[in-house]
């Protein structure tokens with residue numbers, strides 16, 4: 001157990017606390033846990049049960065996260081920990097994010113994998129960065145932060161980049177720490193629905209905090225890519241595609257927007273996979289809002305994952321699954337189209 005960051009005692013008699021790590025802002029009575037079921041109040045002290053309880057180490061291409069405009073072809077050490085602040089019925093990693101909620105005390109007997117060991121692994125596998133992923137990194141923020149700070153203190157690992165793959169439900173207080181300590185280089189945020197009722201029903205969260213966090217990340221000038229998983233019968237309609245696209249394009253037409261194909265899993269096995277024509281329709285809608293970089297993920301569709309220069313349409317990055325062929329010029333750290341010399345918003 002590790003004492004949590006970002007909580008306050010709100011009643012000295014009952015020892016109730018409020019957790020300020022994510023936008024649920026759970027008020028937690030003594031001897032109880034928060035919605036994520038991995039943070040518990042012991043006599044007025046809030047503890048994280050997931051500190052160092054790692055699951056799923058892998059070395060992945062950055063494109064798998066997916067990040068398409070951040071360090072193309074780089075390799076990242078990826079991992080998550082059990083638990084999540086959402087309860088998505090379509091979760092791809094429910095064994096990791098949801099199972100522990102039934103028996104959180106099992107975490108207490110699991111060995112801690114210290115931050116130094118993660119840094120050693122990153123060094124050993126000579127990765128370019130670390131991706132905090134699989135489950136929601138907000139839930140293990142103390143651990144992620146310690147790893148990042150340890151990396152920055154070590155001459156051999158201080159150059160590594162750090163990225164979150166997030167549901168975007170972190171608190172503004174957590175993001176203040178991220179900004180003040182310059183913890184993250186990029187964030188991928190899942191904008192699941194543009195409908196608060198759907199958010200609540202399927203994830204247990206609300207739309208507004210996610211939108212506000214997307215704006216915060218944009219204002220902080222941290223590289224961001226947005227994913228929208230297209231689920232048949234839930235968000236596969238023109239209005240949803242238009243509202244997502246309109247919101248993203250209102251911030252910047254250069255933010256990469258990924259429409260991702262749904263496959264039936266966890267508690268959503270009654271639905272079929274997203275038809276290709278729906279994903280192509282979503283892309284058309286997004287382009288009609290002027291977005292320059294719209295991708296379709298989890299399909300074999302031709303050209304769905306490629307990046308074209310928005311000025312001359314030259315193919316600047318070819319992707320097929322996890323094969324990536326970079327064709328732009330790297331001119332003093334800037335990605336430049338070899339055909340028309342347009343500078344591209346890609347962090348090389």
Ligand code: SF4
Nearest residue numbers: 019022025026034036
């Ligand atoms: S991290 Fe979020 S869900 Fe978990 S206890 Fe804190 S406020 Fe609640």
